[in-house]
Amino acid sequence: MLKHFEIAVIGGGPGGYIAAIRAAQLGQKTVLIEKQDLGGTCLNRGCIPTKALLHSAEVYHQLGSAKALGITMGDYSFQYKKMAKRKDKVVKQLRSGVENLVNGHGAEIIRGKGVLTGPHTIQVGEELVEADQIILAAGSIPASIPVPGADLPNVMNSDGVLSLEECPDSVVIIGGGVIGVEFATLFNSLGKQVTIIEMLPSILHGNDPDICKTMTELLTDRGVKIYTGAKLLSIQEGLVCTFEQNGETLTAQGAAVVMAAGRKPDSKALGLEAVGVQMERGFVQVDDELRTNVPHIYAIGDLTGKQQLAHVATAQGIIAAHNAAGEHRSMRYEAVPSCIYTTPEIAYVGLTEEKAVTAGHKVKTGRFNVSGNGRSLAIACSDGFAKLVIDADTNKVLGCHILAPHATEMIGEATLAIASNLDVEDIADTIHAHPTVSEIIMEAAHDVEGLCCHKM
Ligand code: FAD
Ligand code: NAI
Numbered sequence: 001m002l003k004h005f006e007i008a009v010i011g012g013g014p015g016g017y018i019a020a021i022r023a024a025q026l027g028q029k030t031v032l033i034e035k036q037d038l039g040g041t042c043l044n045r046g047c048i049p050t051k052a053l054l055h056s057a058e059v060y061h062q063l064g065s066a067k068a069l070g071i072t073m074g075d076y077s078f079q080y081k082k083m084a085k086r087k088d089k090v091v092k093q094l095r096s097g098v099e100n101l102v103n104g105h106g107a108e109i110i111r112g113k114g115v116l117t118g119p120h121t122i123q124v125g126e127e128l129v130e131a132d133q134i135i136l137a138a139g140s141i142p143a144s145i146p147v148p149g150a151d152l153p154n155v156m157n158s159d160g161v162l163s164l165e166e167c168p169d170s171v172v173i174i175g176g177g178v179i180g181v182e183f184a185t186l187f188n189s190l191g192k193q194v195t196i197i198e199m200l201p202s203i204l205h206g207n208d209p210d211i212c213k214t215m216t217e218l219l220t221d222r223g224v225k226i227y228t229g230a231k232l233l234s235i236q237e238g239l240v241c242t243f244e245q246n247g248e249t250l251t252a253q254g255a256a257v258v259m260a261a262g263r264k265p266d267s268k269a270l271g272l273e274a275v276g277v278q279m280e281r282g283f284v285q286v287d288d289e290l291r292t293n294v295p296h297i298y299a300i301g302d303l304t305g306k307q308q309l310a311h312v313a314t315a316q317g318i319i320a321a322h323n324a325a326g327e328h329r330s331m332r333y334e335a336v337p338s339c340i341y342t343t344p345e346i347a348y349v350g351l352t353e354e355k356a357v358t359a360g361h362k363v364k365t366g367r368f369n370v371s372g373n374g375r376s377l378a379i380a381c382s383d384g385f386a387k388l389v390i391d392a393d394t395n396k397v398l399g400c401h402i403l404a405p406h407a408t409e410m411i412g413e414a415t416l417a418i419a420s421n422l423d424v425e426d427i428a429d430t431i432h433a434h435p436t437v438s439e440i441i442m443e444a445a446h447d448v449e450g451l452c453c454h455k456m
Pocket of ligand 1: 016033039040042046047048050113137179266300312313
């Protein structure tokens with residue numbers, strides 16, 4: 001049976017389901033095609049389940065410092081199965097919310113794998129969908145590391161970790177990027193032995209170097225073994241990981257090995273080659289309006305290889321929906337916040353000092369340490385800082401880098417500053433509530449001019 005729609009969206013992750021809702025809001029006859037669960041990687045195998053588990057682990061970890069807070073407790077322990085069950089409940093609740101929202105806004109949902117069979121036709125099982133405009137939102141899947149032993153039992157990617165019903169006693173994590181460091185935080189908070197093997201000179205490479213250094217020290221102090229500049233060579237029986245560091249061959253062993261070495265686009269078997277959609281290493285190439293080289297076909301989210309973040313996919317989904325409905329909106333990437341759910345949290349937006357200099361800016365910076373912030377000490381955290389990167393000629397905010405409790409909740413202020421082209425004075429002159437951790441951003445803004453009252 002042939003069904004006709006004005007807009008068809010392939011993939012129901014945070015990019016695709018939002019694109020479908022917005023297209024329907026704009027009065028377009030819209031269909032959303034999803035082969036697995038609505039909510040995509042983010043809701044089912046990414047953002048949400050990891051943060052649910054991290055919350056349980058963080059509460060467990062904090063119980064360890066109860067005595068220092070004046071609380072006397074008896075024995076306590078965790079049941080990982082129950083933590084995993086709670087995580088599944090959160091995901092299920094949100095997933096049914098997504099389905100209700102898509103239906104409620106009037107977009108049709110078709111379950112199954114969508115394959116383009118022509119420029120305007122998509123085969124989904126027995127059904128043939130015809131669409132005037134198509135938005136590709138097929139997302140990404142974990143990349144594998146082609147080393148001997150990668151297929152041994154208990155060698156897993158992030159999907160595997162999120163399916164565990166029992167907590168492994170020790171974990172070797174290959175890749176010290178965002179996924180690797182968040183899983184290291186999870187298992188370390190649960191008291192398990194964690195080793196990170198990272199190929200590049202530091203974990204979280206690309207972040208502000210002081211943040212990388214401080215997070216490395218904090219994780220090391222908490223017992224995580226971190227090997228950087230280290231290349232995995234093989235995994236042998238017993239999950240012995242052999243790697244090379246500075247010309248030396250070393251080993252690390254764990255009850256589980258987690259491969260966290262990046263994600264690749266899920267563009268295979270979408271039928272894109274047949275309709276001539278241009279790709280590079282599987283990532284669909286798009287312009288600022290999110291159009292591919294085939295003018296009525298758009299692509300959004302991880303599939304485009306821009307920034308693999310849920311909120312980027314969502315922002316792109318909204319723009320693609322408007323454009324597919326006949327508008328000309330452009331995507332901007334200079335004010336995209338990134339958050340890493342470590343303890344304390346990391347959040348940043350805009351340029352690092354190094355990247356700002358490379359981009360040709362004359363730069364000045366301001367910094368304020370968490371140890372000088374009343375609220376942070378009250379909640380028993382003294383590690384971290386906020387750093388502002390400012391254009392010395394124009395005073396415009398170019399970047400903000402935070403390692404602090406609740407950093408992920410505070411980055412919105414700096415994101416708004418960059419998106420709205422604000423000056424550092426706009427932050428410095430804004431009254432921040434006391435006592436809040438967010439005062440560290442204001443103090444860093446005062447520090448830019450050497451006028452920070454809480455710093456000598
Ligand atoms: P996806 O979410 O991958 O969704 C794509 C959907 O398309 C999937 O449901 C898939 O089944 C479907 N699909 C694919 N091909 C077809 C087809 N042919 N037909 C029909 N359907 C198809 N990002 C953050 O911003 N914050 C975080 O805290 C965060 N944590 C993460 C933690 C982990 C462990 C992982 C793995 C990722 C995390 N991410 C996080 C990244 C985030 O999940 C992705 O950036 C985001 O999900 C991308 O959204 P998307 O819509 O492009 O694709
Ligand atoms: P990543 O690109 O952040 O990190 C992968 C790391 O693995 C890199 O540092 C790389 O050098 C290392 N690596 C690759 N091959 C290796 C090898 N053979 N040996 C040792 N190290 C090796 O990718 P990651 O962590 O897998 O995350 C994928 C995406 O998911 C990220 O781009 C991120 O945007 C998104 N994500 C976002 C989160 C958030 O926003 N909080 C949380 C988790 C994921």
